[in-house]
Amino acid sequence: MKRKSLVLKSGLSGVFLIAIMLFLISKDVSQSYVTVLKLKTQCPPGFKKNSSNQCIAVNLYQQYDSPHDNGVGGLQTSLPEIRDGFSPQQIDLGRYLFFDPVLSGDGTVSCATCHDPKKGFADGLPTSIGHNGQKTKRGAPTLWNVAYLKKLFWDGRATTLEQQMQEPLFAAEEMNNTPKHLLESLNAIEEYRVMFAEAYPNKKIHEAIELHEIYTAISAFQSSLISLNSKYDHYAHGYHEALNANEIEGMNIFRSFVARCAECHTPPLFTNQQFAVIGSPEPNGLPLDPGAQVPFKDTTLRGAFKVPSLRNIAKTAPYMHSGKFKTLRETVEFYTQGRGHAVPKDENLIIHWHIWEPELSNYELDRLVDFLKTLTDETFIPQIPERLPSGLQPST
Amino acid sequence: MKTIFKFLGAFALLAIGILVGKNYFADNSEATVPIPPGMTYRNVGSTNDTLIAQSNSYNGKIIEVKSGGSIQEAVKNANPGDLIRVYPGTYSENVYIDKDNIALQGIVIDGEWPTLDGKKKINDAFLYSGNGILIENFKIIDYKGNGIMGQAGNNFVIRNNWIIDTGVYGIFPQFGKNGLIEHNVVSEIADAAIYVGMCDNVDVLHNETFNSVAGIEIENSRHCLVENNYVHDNTGGLLAFVTPGLPIKTTFDVIFRNNFVVNNNTPNFGAPGSTVAGIPTGTGVLIMAADDVILENNIITGNNNTGVTIVDLATGAPKANDPNSEGNPDRTIILDNIMFDNGNETTGELKAIMLTQLETKGPDIFAYGNGSGTIRDKNKYRTFGIDHWGPAQITDTKDVRTLMLPEPVPIKAVSKAELGELTYYGVCAGCHAFGNRLIGPPTEIIQAIHNGNPQGIVNYINNPKNLREDYPEMPPQDYLDDAAKIAVAEYILAMKPDEVTTSLNP
Incomplete structure (x- = not known):
């Protein structure tokens, strides 16, 4: 009995000692972080x-x-x-x-x-x-x-x-x-x-x-990631010299009812935040992505995706939900190649009514791309941290 | 040969005679005919005639455009309040107006109209985004997209235009509030001749629309009065729709009054997939999912499918569902109307439905699917699907003279201080902060340099000079409006230090 309690006692005091040591060590650790990263007290731009x-x-x-x-x-x-x-x-x-x-x-x-x-x-x-x-x-x-x-x-x-x-x-x-x-x-x-x-x-x-x-x-x-100060925005706020003749021509094609881009990519955000079934193709070999049909359990939304904003679009190639198109030029061309032309034969999608046969010329497609490039603004880009609390390298 | 000369000689003599006669015998003074005693004509200004109910004023300069000139050039040179007068001639251009309060007025001389000709190559004749736009007295032909299209822009007036085959729409204001569309003649349009889309408070008065797929369409819009229009020989005449999948979801408070909706039996030539491509030929009035639509004193005759069709979205539009679009046409009210000779040649679904009733003729009024309504004097019409409709609670809408607003929609008031703040945080804050260096010098250093001299900041904004070796050169911010430049300069000079001024982390 005595022996047992002794063992128990020494064991307990050992645990106690370790605990104290651990406490001291951890205190030490926190003291070594006197140069802890201080969070900004000012709001980001915008x-x-x-x-x-x-x-x-x-x-x-x-x-x-x-x-x-x-x-x-x-x-x-x-x-x-x-x-x-x-x-x-x-x-x-x-x-x-x-x-x-x-x-x-x-x-x-x-x-x-x-x-x-x-x-x-x-x-x-x-x-x-x-x-x-x-x-x-x-x-x-x-x-x-x-x-x-x-x-x-x-x-x-x-x-x-x-x-x-x-x-x-x-x-x-x-x-x-x-x-x-x-x-x-x-x-x-x-x-x-x-x-x-x-x-x-x-x-x-x-x-x-x-x-x-x-x-x-x-x-x-x-x-906090705000991009609202592009060349286009300068034009919108009244400085019409911000866009050159080609870009203005592109803007007018963009908003005309022939191309109809602005009907869904509506300014000022360049999205109306609705779903649209446009029937864009998948990369080779992939089956049709049913899109919003799945979460909303609604067959009329088969192939429907959220209309994305076009701000900074020139920076985010490739395009469409699965990156089928490498360039903006290919992307705008999709819309003039025929309503439903890329829909698999066995699919019966309810294609959006604005997808039609606008018969845009090559010249017009080039101007559309000119205009889309005016939507770029990264002046409020945040800094990548030089050091992370985890000690890992900031990864991008 | 001789006889020809003889003939020409006689002709010349005749012409000289006419000229001489005109000069010597004509009375050159113009005269007004006095009003007989006891007659009381209406005087200009004393009535509610919409021709003079115009609250925008254009008292800037007058810019004239003559044949061979460019309307767009005039728009470029125009400032808010200016009137652009366009003389007869052919103008093949796309005119876009991204300014407020510009009036474009055609001048018709001797029956010659200023004509915008798209030659089936140009997309749109007029495209505007500004408020207070007036477009009148133009002939617009052969465009691919629209005759006149507005994207946003309140307080618009579109009148007295003669529009033929301008593609998808003749007149199409979108996202506008408080507008007037009147006395336009629009034909041969592949969708709606007049299309009011996602608008509020619009009067559509005294227009003629024909040989188009849809005559007048009110879609996802509220408070619209459609009155005194002659809508004939389209596929469908008057339409009040909710289209699902649009950002503004409702249509309600629409009055169709005193219109002629006649013989709308043109075969449908709408683009595949468009909403109107589904309209059955021979449709007089079509109400789809729109609420609180009133039909009063219309003459609805000779429409071969039905006089009036009322459907819910589930029946009417096979489109991707939109859970935020309520699909039932609720509280339709049919007051006194003249309807006869409708339904002589039913098509499609209706034909099948009527056959189940052992009828070959379509009804004056046809309601299908969910929805509700009331009607005055139901027994007058041949009806289907409104047996459960009770009597209307109103007899007329005579107190509604207009559904436009009594005053123009005001342009949002932004004070100088507010504009300064919007500009500082929206633009300058990308590089300047109070209390620390971002890219450019801290704001308090700018304050110290330009203390009491806002114009100094404005000058620097327009034409920056690199004053500091350790800072990058500032790009000119000359795109800012003059008002914004001085406002932000004053705002910067008035800024006070934040309570916390240091933030030194990377």
Whole structure:
């Protein structure tokens, strides 16, 4: 008995000692982080900080109205409602998370892998490549101006960024993480815990990071990616010298009722945020992507995809949901090659009524491309962090 | 040979005679005929005649365009408030108007119209995005897209135009509020001759539309009065639609009043896939999913399929579903109308349905699918599908003189300080921040340099000079509006430091 209790006692005190040592070590570790990354206290460009420390979007389109506040119309029309109101700290924390491969299961893939700021926040691939070189089914859409979008994913199956990001984070062929592992890896990084406490002031410094805080921060960063100061915008606000004769001709073709581009790619965002079945072809050998039919369980939406915004479109080749077209020229040409010309013979899609036979000439197609290139503006491009709390290299 | 000279000589003598006679005997003074006592004619300004109900004013300069000139050149030189007068001649161009308050007025002389001729090569005759656009007295022929198309632009007036075969639409305002479309004659259009799309508060009055697929179409629009139009020999006459899949989802409060909707029996030549391609030949009035449509005092005769068809979306439009588009035509009201001689040659689905009723003739009023309505004097008409409709709760709409707004839609008021803020955060903040260096110098350094001198900032914006070796050269921001430049300069000078001024992380 005595022996046993002695063993027990020494064992207990041993555990105690180890615990104290661990405590001291961990204290040491946190002390070594005196140069912890400090989150920005100022809003990114395009946002003004209000007295509640929220970043509120401010841009020249706020000079205008739009019909039914829908954010569709002509040149001087206000934008759709934006998702804003995040704090500068949340936005900046989201920036670190966005570029940090620690968010993926094996620390190799970050959000920026497929949404690379150097590639228009897309990846330049027909369909994206995720964890372990696995090919996904669709192309990565740009994140520029994503704060204005009400439908996310090509098939519109998510309505918030928080909801959206959980799919790539936890999909086996994308970032291949699990909620549990994500929390474990972030909580193990002291610096992130400090940063999260800074971004969420109601949180105690050693309280564990929670999933919704990760989602909010990444949403905050994504919502800060604003591109509204292109040559086209200069024209729209009244400086008609901003576009040359070819570009203006392209703009008039774009909005005419022959080409009808603006009917769905409606300014000022260059999307009306609706679904459209346009019958664009899949890359060779791939079956037809049923698109919105699947999440909405509606056969009339077979082959339907969300109309994408065309802002910064020149930066995000290849085009269409699975990257069939390498250039803008090929893409615009698709629309004049005949209604439903690329639909597989055994399919009976309800092609959108604006897809018709506009008989655009080569000259007109060239002008359309000229115009599309005027929608480029990356002046508010965010900085890629030089160092990440995970110690990993910022990956794009 | 001789006889020809004789003939010419006689002709010349005759011409001289006419000329001499005109000069010597004609009374050159113009006279007005006095009004007989007791007669009270309407005086200009004392009535609600829409010809003078025009609240836009164009009191800028007058720019004249004569044959051989370019209307677009005139638009380029025009400022808001200017009137562009176009003289007879042929103008083959696409005129686009991205400015507010511009009036384009054709001058018809001796029956010669200023004519925009697209030669089947040019897309659109007029394309506008500005507010307060007036387009009147033009003949527009042979375009591929539209005669007149608006994309946004409130307070528009489109009148007295003569439009033939301009492609998909004759007159097509889209995303506009408060507009007037009147006294236009539009024909040979492959979709709707007059198409009001995603608009509000539009009057469509006194137009003639014919030989087109659709006469007048009100689509995803609200508060529209369609009155006194002569709509004949189209595939379908008057249409009130909800089309699913558009960003603005509803159609309601539409009055079809005092129109002639006659003999709309032209075979459908709409483009495959277009909404109107599904309209059965011989349709007088078609209400699809639109709510609160009132039919009053129309003469609806000789339409070979039906006088009036009322359908829900599920029946009427085989399109991709839109859960946000409500598909039932609710609360249709049919007041007094004249309808006879409709349904003489039914087609398609209706023919099959009528056969089940042991009828070969189509009805005056045909309702199919879901929806609701009321009707005054139901027994007057031959009807199908409205047995459950009760009597209308109103007898007429005479108190509704117009569905346009009493005043023009105001242009959003933005103060100088607001404009300065929008410009600073929307443009300048890409490179400048208060308290730290982004790309250009911090804002407080700009303040220090230009203290009390906003014009100094404006000059620099227009023509930057690289003053600092350690900073990149600023690109000119001369594209900004003059008002925005001075507003942002003043805004910058008035800015106060943020409570937190350091942010040194990479």
